[in-house]
Amino acid sequence: MNTAQRLRGILAGSAGNLLEYFDWYVYSSFTIYFAHAFFPRGNATAELLNAAAVFAVGFFMRPVGGWILGMAADRYGRRSALTISVLAMCLGSLAIAICPTYAQIGLLSPTILVCARLAQGLSLGGEYGASATYLAEVASPEHRGFWSGILYVTLIMGQLLALVLLLFMQYVLLTPTQIESWGWRIPFLVGAAGALLVFWLRRQMNESESFEKARSKDNKGGVRVLLQHWRAVATVCGLTLGGTVAFYTYTIYMQKYLANTLGFSKESATLISALSLTVFAAMQPLLGALSDRLGRKPLLLFFGFGATFGTVPLLGALSHATSAWMAFGLIVSGLLVASGYTSINAIVKAELFPTRIRALGVALPYALTVSIFGGTTEYIALWCKQAGHENWFAYYVSAAAAVTLLTVLRLKTTDRITAEMVAMSQPGEQATKDL
Template sequence: MNTAQRIRGILAGSAGNLLEYFDWYVYSSFTIYFAHAFFPRGNATAELLNAAAVFAVGFFMRPVGGWLLGVAADKYGRRTALTFSVLAMCLGSLAIAVCPTYTQIGLLSPIVLVVARLFQGLSLGGEYGASATYLAEVSSPRHRGFWSGFLYVTLVMGQLLALLLLLFMQYVVLTPQQIADWGWRVPFLVGSGGAILVFWLRRQMVESNSFEKAQERQDKGGIKVLAQYWRSVLRVCGLTMGGTVAFYTYTIYMQKYLANSLGFSKESATLISAVSLLVFAAMQPAFGAVSDKIGRRPLLLFFGFGATFGTVPLLGALGNAQSAWAALGLIIAALFVASGYTSINAVVKAELFPTRIRALGVAFPYALTVSLFGGTAEYIALWCKQAGHENWFAWYVSATAAVTLFTVLTLKPTDRISEEQG
């Protein structure tokens, strides 16, 4: 694969990843406006809690997607799996965009919402493993950490674009009531329409040399082969647990926390979240480049210690923030620590497996752990608030980070995908 093909492949994979996460995060960004549309009207926290539960349900389909598309990526190629995943996400977004409200069709409305999120979960479960594997395999060894950082750049940019679209609608084109009435459907339509372009881009991708060589050797993966790498599977789960909870706490949940707990307006909460995400995205390739120089392990240790011992005091300070600037600074500080994980986690996990089982080995345990801990983070935070013990959530985040820290301490200082692995 020449340099031009490598860059086109990275761009095509990244563009699809951005669209998939835009579709996924549109749900969380617009929840404060459409929660009432799918559930009986009542207490605002209760409506958000119901919507967060559906958000979590979508995550439980991610292990299925990680398994199915991981097997497909290892058997038929990374490009095939990536192309299918973006179409499944399109179907889910389109279903939400055209779904009637609870007042129009009753219980069928939340049922359609759940089914749509299951489709999106299936898509995203396979997207991460195939994308992480593809980026790791097509990147040059000396800059693999740098290019790996772009996986979370596109992930964050997808979320950021969802927030920017919301800000544009809030401040420029629509009133809050219009967004709540019908405007929340627009981003889901935008996401489903963008799938056409991404489908074309991914059809032009060149398969990675590692996969082609594995095919020539007729290497085969599957459940039996994955079982041989059970230690690596457990390490993926351990690495993901604290990282995904921290990520979803300081990105997805922050908008609701600022508006629902700290009393910021919806517009201010959205703006703070958008700015913090923009800074966070810029951090990813920079942290990845640092890992190419000093190794992956020091960055993971930075995250492990920082998140384990810094979460409780940081969230405590955030709870007492008196201004938007103070809240923004604290959130950026938390995301700086989280970048020690997010910037390089894809390549670290890919480096744990050989080519023949790499996509499945990364996708399935990652998706399983994210569904159990990432997808439920927002729900647990809201549950703690409703129970009258919101500070419990900070201790929960610290506990999951401690698991990641322990996992990092068991890792060998492996910073390259060896030629033997493919």
């Protein structure tokens, strides 16, 4: 694959990743406006809890997507799995966009919402493993960390675009009443339409050479083979646990926390979240490129120590934030620490597995961990608030980060991707690159 083909493949995969995460995060960004549409009206926290529960339910489909699409990516190709995943996301978004409200069809409304989120969860469960694997296999070794950061930029940009669209609707297009009445459907329609465009783009992608060479050898993969690499699987779970809890704390939950706990207006909470995500996105390729020079492990240690010992004082200070700028600065500080994980997590995990099970090896344990811990982060935070002990949540985040720290301290691996490529082109030679 030449440089132009490599760049086209990375950009096509990244564009799809952006659109998939836009569709996924539109739900959380607009929850404060549409929660009442799918559930009986009650107090604001109860409605948010119901919506957060559906958000969590969608996550529980992600391991199924990681398993099905991960195996498809390892057997039929990364491109095929990526194409299927974006189509499933499109169907889920369209279903939410046209779904009648609870007042119109009763319990059937939240039932349709749950089914749509299950389809989207399946899609996203397979998306991460396939896109991370594809990027790792087509990016040049000396810039792999940088492109890992770019991949995460697309994830953040998907969330950021959801917030930007909300800001545009809040300040320019519609009134709050109009957004709550019908305007919240617009972003889901936008996401469904964009997914069709990405579907076409991904059909034009070139398959990775690593996969083609591995397929020509007729190597068998699957869960049975994956279990032979149980240490790598456990490493993916350990790395993901703290990273995903920290990520969802400072991105997904912060918008609700600012509005529901600190008393900021919905518009101000959205603006603070959007600005902090913009800074967060800019951090990713910079820290990814830094890992190409220093190695992956120093950045992971920065996250591990920072999140384990810094979360409680940081969230404590945030609970006393008296201005939007103070809240913004504290959130960005948390996101900086989280970037030690997010900027390189895709490439670190892909480097743990051989080609024949790489997509499944990344997707399944990652999706399983995210579904259990990432998908419930917002729900646990809201539960702590409703129980009258909101400060407990900070200790929960710290405990999750401690698991990741212990995993990083024990982490020893080599760059399998580079080793495989060298072995294919120069039989008998070995190439390793410590994290």
